[in-house]
Amino acid sequence: MYIILVYDIASANGGEKRVGKMLKHCRKYLNWIQNSVFEGEITDVKLKEMLYVARKIMNEETDSIILFKSRDERWLDKEVIGVERMMTDNFL
Secondary structure, X not given: OEEEEEEEOOOOOOHHXXXXXXXXXXXXXXXXXXXXXXXXXXXXXXXXXXXXXXXXXXXXXXXXXXXXXXXXXXXXXXXXXXXXXXXXXXXX
């Protein structure tokens, strides 16, 4: 499946450390495209694994993760206005 993941970590109570940990963690599974935004192909098992650890990093009372899921990337239209931070195109 193809997902777009967005997280929001509250800055209070050690939020800066959680932001760094979440960034590092999500980059293991997905392409980092902008601050707190990731995209990419992922299996159901890997997604469950990623979210299991993410829940340990975040404070569910103050932080959030939003997932947009699609069966395939080709069903999404992506338009970037301005500078694209991370190119996700794969060259074969």
